[in-house]
Amino acid sequence: MDPHHLRLLRELGDRGSVAAVARALHITPSAVSQQLNTLQRSARVPLTERSGRRLVLTAAGRALAAAAVEVMTALDRAERAVGGYLDDPSAPVTVCAFHSAALTWFPALARRHGHVRCADEDVAQADFPSLVGDYDLVVAHRLAQHPPWPTDRVAVVPLIHEPIYVAMAADSPLAAKPRLTAVDVAAQPWISTHEGFPVGGVLTAIAAAAGRPLDIVHRINEFTVVASMVAAGAGLALLPAHTSPPDPRLSLRPLDDLPIGRYIDVLTRPETLHRAAVRTVLDTLRTLSHPTDSP
Template identity: 30%
Template sequence: MLDVRRLRLLRELSLRGTIAAVAEALAFTPSAVSQQLSALEREAGLPLLERTGRRVSLTPAGQNLARHADAVLERLEQAAAELADTRQGMAGPLRIGTFPAATRAMVLGALTSLVHQHPDLEPMMLEIDPVGVAGALRAGDLDVALIHEYDFVPAPDEPGLVAEPLCTEPMYLAFGSPGPDEGAGGSGLAHGKDLPWITATPGTLCHAMTLRACQAAGFTPRVRHQVDDFATVLALVAAGQGVALVPQLGVVDPPPGVALTRLPLHRRTEVAYRAGAARHPAVTATIAALRAAVPEDLARPDEPPRQRGGGPRVVV
């Protein structure tokens, strides 16, 4: 009989690429991960891993078993959801991942609603960059999380996860008054091609969006500051330190001296959770509370949930 916990480790190795990364994500030691995977090979009766020096890759049999692991783990999530649905009321911890702009605009209101309607539920919020959400969900560190994608930075496929669209917000070019010289030609982002830029830190989706949007407009931005907090970004803009690309949720109450130009660019926010957990009552209640908390001036797309693993859109 194959051990489910070991199957989870194999699935994570297929996604993360190294034993060290699996160990860090799941709070194991690398030696413990290696021992468990060796035990899984003995259970399977054939090699699942190929070791070349310090590098490890999956054999064809290992790759096939990792795909089955996705299906097994999804069915376990479905079973847990059905068991939770038979209990009277919701109780216990509920771990919600979010990013700062969504925390202020939606998550705080959703938390208030959840606590009022389900007093035995214990929502626990963690601010996390969307690039780290997939691993945290699969590891069980989060139950539900808000993620986002941009026009030039689509969300990557993530096996084992499902995402539901929540809202769409426009993007703005933020600049210090009186702003770029209109007589210099160009439009939209092109107004900032000769000015210093304020971007998010490298490795974030916001940083990638600014670089790709500027490149699509025909120039590479000259980055002066790298800041992740939009309030600080706008303060720097007001101080004449550069221009920035900011989504609508990030331009609430801009400081004096900041002008905004709306661009034909967008950021889309989705709610993600583990495949198979769609009918879990706590997940369902959280998504409903988040939808009710979306600001009225943001678009609310009427789209079905979608598998993040590259499969077809599904209604779950």
């Protein structure tokens, strides 16, 4: 039974006529009658009857109208509960992020918001949208040349566009060069991510630009481990410009002939943004990702 139809039945019992109900609810008498007829079709016994020219409730109708009061009360209580949940600035908010973003922003996020629950998720780019079913906010990344996020399934809030640089040991001969090209780096051993992860696809572009395959000797997703391997001379790697911790053992250089970057965005379900607590945490993520914009 439609709660709106139940309300009409209750109003008819309280106000005594279809015309009075129509005036009170600012609809036409015919609309009231049509909706009461719809309610009648879902009942096994008559709910209304004619008393002279007036439509009145039967005994069954009066019983249902009394029950409608309880239904309206419960719905009002439910709406108030939902409203309180949506407006509560301290309600728990779950956030997940890939490793380098988590390392960069999670400590400050947890420090500012005691109600935030953080988790790291190391997944392939195509798997980020599905995480919105498990978390309120999903910090995701994709390469500029990759397909955009499926906006028919998720809401997308852009954070930053982050350059990706070639990382080498600080004492590498390449570090002495002020400018690097794909040809300069193609002959070196490489450390890459696993297949399907955003940064890994860039190496294919470097190989194509240099006209030769790359020698990928290690596959490691965790950038802090990658940084240590590069510092030890195990190979070159691609590291993000903003979310990589500063490391004096490394030198980072852009490729002049092949600019590389990734988009870091927040993915969420559209209805999740109705929550005040979620919007507050999202605002903090925006601030953290643009520290130079802060006063």
